[in-house]
Amino acid sequence: MTQEKFELMKTRARISGVGMYVPEKVVTNKDMEKFVETSDEWIIERTGIRERRFVSEGEANSDLAVKAVEKALAQAKVDPSDIELIIVATVTPDMFFPSTACVVQNRIGAKNAWAFDLSGACSGFLYALMTGAQFIETGRHKKVLVIGADVMSSIIDFQDRATCILFGDGAGAALLEPAEDEETGILDSILAADGSGGTFLYMPAGGSRRPATVETVQNRMHYVHQDGRNVFKFAVKFMADVSLELLNRNGFTPPDVKLYVPHQANLRIINAAKDRLKLRDDQVAVNIDRYANTTSATIPSCLAEAQECGRLKKGDLVVLASFGAGFTWGSVLMRWGM
Numbered sequence: 662m663t664q665e666k667f668e669l670m671k672t673r674a675r676i677s678g679v680g681m682y683v684p685e686k687v688v689t690n691k692d693m694e695k696f697v698e699t700s701d702e703w704i705i706e707r708t709g710i711r712e713r714r715f716v717s718e719g720e721a722n723s724d725l726a727v728k729a730v731e732k733a734l735a736q737a738k739v740d741p742s743d744i745e746l747i748i749v750a751t752v753t754p755d756m757f758f759p760s761t762a763c764v765v766q767n768r769i770g771a772k773n774a775w776a777f778d779l780s781g782a783c784s785g786f787l788y789a790l791m792t793g794a795q796f797i798e799t800g801r802h803k804k805v806l807v808i809g810a811d812v813m814s815s816i817i818d819f820q821d822r823a824t825c826i827l828f829g830d831g832a833g834a835a836l837l838e839p840a841e842d843e844e845t846g847i848l849d850s851i852l853a854a855d856g857s858g859g860t861f862l863y864m865p866a867g868g869s870r871r872p873a874t875v876e877t878v879q880n881r882m883h884y885v886h887q888d889g890r891n892v893f894k895f896a897v898k899f900m901a902d903v904s905l906e907l908l909n910r911n912g913f914t915p916p917d918v919k920l921y922v923p924h925q926a927n928l929r930i931i932n933a934a935k936d937r938l939k940l941r942d943d944q945v946a947v948n949i950d951r952y953a954n955t956t957s958a959t960i961p962s963c964l965a966e967a968q969e970c971g972r973l974k975k976g977d978l979v980v981l982a983s984f985g986a987g988f989t990w991g992s993v994l995m996r997w998g999m
């Protein structure tokens with residue numbers, strides 16, 4: 662079958678329910694001053710972050726994920742036993758294995774679903790969304806649960822002031838089902854990776870290359886290491902460019918967009934993308950001020966908030982955009998289907 666013929670025949674995937682959850686513990690910039698030499702003013706001015714949420718002792722990734730999922734399923738009015746596939750995008754699973762997706766599958770009673778984790782860092786949700794969408798488009802599945810959940814407080818170095826102030830913990834979940842009409846659902850996407858950017862943002866130890874030893878722990882190699890300036894530079898360019906390319910090839914321009922949902926890494930990165938796309942403030946989703954960078958959870962949490970406060974209605978043009986470790990980046994274009 663040719664690509665054109667498949668495009669004509671395929672069923673579009675739409676988001677039919679979306680939910681988010683952040684842990685209860687609020688950590689303000691003033692609180693961060695207790696760990697590192699920093700200030701509320703510096704953090705707000707350089708990142709736009711005012712506070713973030715951190716898990717309490719004993720609280721893990723799947724605890725956040727399950728709560729986000731419960732909201733998404735309630736919204737879609739779908740029973741867990743009807744779910745056929747669960748994908749959890751994360752870089753901070755409960756443990757290396759079994760996958761957090763299997764933990765979630767068991768906890769919510771999705772006994773008819775297969776389940777796996779996906780490692781796409783800050784692009785994880787978009788990677789998972791488009792992976793899940795393929796199963797709807799081909800007709801293989803009718804209900805796919807896509808989750809972005811991260812507990813960044815478990816891997817940030819509270820002695821590294823340029824990194825620890827940036828991140829927070831949270832989860833977002835979206836249920837994918839076939840679109841009900843010919844207008845709504847996921848229209849197109851561009852996903853990309855460039856592994857040559859790998860050492861700009863990574864965790865040096867804990868995998869098979871550098872298994873955990875006393876030395877790796879003493880050298881603080883189980884934490885996020887990053888070259889913030891380079892990550893910033895690439896994020897600004899790639900996130901906006903990929904969204905523009907996606908709009909262009911589908912015959913849209915930025916004024917057509919109801920909501921642009923960029924990954925929430927730094928308000929200055931979001932604003933640079935907004936300027937490059939010539940978008941107005943009211944077209945851009947922002948929650949970094951309250952939650953900081955929750956890695957794979959930023960985009961679904963913005964979508965859940967937008968849905969909850971009535972910012973989106975059926976048929977609205979929505980563009981998602983991400984950039985993260987790998988490097989990985991991408992953009993997804995959809996007509997809101999709820």
Ligand SMILES: CC(C)(COP(=O)(O)OP(=O)(O)OC[C@H]1O[C@@H](n2cnc3c(N)ncnc32)[C@H](O)[C@@H]1OP(=O)(O)O)[C@@H](O)C(=O)NCCC(=O)NCCS
Nearest residue numbers: 699700703707783822823826889890892893926927984985
């Ligand atoms: C990390 C980041 C906030 C730093 O902001 P910046 O404006 O680039 O700041 P610089 O790195 O140029 O540092 C400026 C100064 O601030 C200092 N600084 C860094 N973090 C600080 C903090 N939390 N508080 C106070 N000062 C800080 C630096 O040490 C540096 O001091 P120096 O000039 O004496 O050396 C910014 O580069 C960034 O957000 N990068 C992207 C990171 C990211 O998004 N990662 C995840 C991607 S998914």
